[in-house]
Amino acid sequence: MWWVGSKPHDVYLGTRAFAVCRGADKLAVQSVEGSDAVFGAFAGWLAEGGPRRRLRLWLSGGLCRPFIVPVVPGVSSEQEWQQVAAAMAPAQCGLQGACRVWLSAPDKKRNARIAVAVQETLLQRLHETVDSAACKHRIASIRPWWSEVLQHALQREPTLQVLAVQDCDALTVLAGAGEGFDSASTLTPVFDTETAEAALARMLLMADVAPGQDLRARLTLNGAGHAAASMALGPLAEWSR
Numbered sequence: 001m002w003w004v005g006s007k008p009h010d011v012y013l014g015t016r017a018f019a020v021c022r023g024a025d026k027l028a029v030q031s032v033e034g035s036d037a038v039f040g041a042f043a044g045w046l047a048e049g050g051p052r053r054r055l056r057l058w059l060s061g062g063l064c065r066p067f068i069v070p071v072v073p074g075v076s077s078e079q080e081w082q083q084v085a086a087a088m089a090p091a092q093c094g095l096q097g098a099c100r101v102w103l104s105a106p107d108k109k110r111n112a113r114i115a116v117a118v119q120e121t122l123l124q125r126l127h128e129t130v131d132s133a134a135c136k137h138r139i140a141s142i143r144p145w146w147s148e149v150l151q152h153a154l155q156r157e158p159t160l161q162v163l164a165v166q167d168c169d170a171l172t173v174l175a176g177a178g179e180g181f182d183s184a185s186t187l188t189p190v191f192d193t194e195t196a197e198a199a200l201a202r203m204l205l206m207a208d209v210a211p212g213q214d215l216r217a218r219l220t221l222n223g224a225g226h227a228a229a230s231m232a233l234g235p236l237a238e239w240s241r
Helices: 035-046 078-093 120-131 145-156 193-206
Strands: 009-013 017-022 025-031 054-059 064-069 099-103 113-119 138-144 162-166 171-175 183-187 214-219 237-239
Touching: 009 035, 017 035, 025 035, 035 120, 054 120, 054 145, 064 078, 064 138, 064 171, 064 183, 078 099, 078 113, 099 120, 113 120, 113 138, 120 138, 138 145, 145 162, 145 171, 145 214, 162 193, 171 193, 193 214
Parallel strands: 009 054, 054 138, 162 214
Antiparallel strands: 009 017, 017 025, 064 113, 099 113, 162 171, 171 183, 214 237
């Protein structure tokens, strides 16, 4: 049976890393090379056995990318918004093939909305990997890890203007003036801190963002992250402040 209130396993999957945390405990950390390797690591971890697990799957910025969907004249219903976002996704995100797109909730203060795109083949492979495991685990959610970072960043700094999230294969930057964000982009592949810092510096300069206005978070496999049990993969996260 599923125990009510059982703590989920947070599983991170990217093209360069695989990791599992449960609250503040790091259970698995592994560098990989490519999508096939990360799925192999995932399947291997699932095959280790043990009781059924509730899985929250967190995707890297390279696998799950954001973009802004502007207001289009005549588009009003949620179905129409979804159609517009789906049509924009391949060009905006650089993903090949059919994409699944999620949209942020409508905001009366801001007309534009943030969308998130992921390849349909990737989602199918995630479900197949979990379903093929000997023990019947359950996927509770599939989301980009940067969205979890964003939620906790806004709790810390509600008036945050720029958030930059570097994980194993990408730099994702969200920016805006006032309430909400009006810019969202992912630079990938980005594999090292130096490249991410240089790219972010250029983006901040072009956006005329004053020094110190941005908050940065980085996924670290080898370093000593700040163990935050309330945040998924908190033990692997390092913050600029």
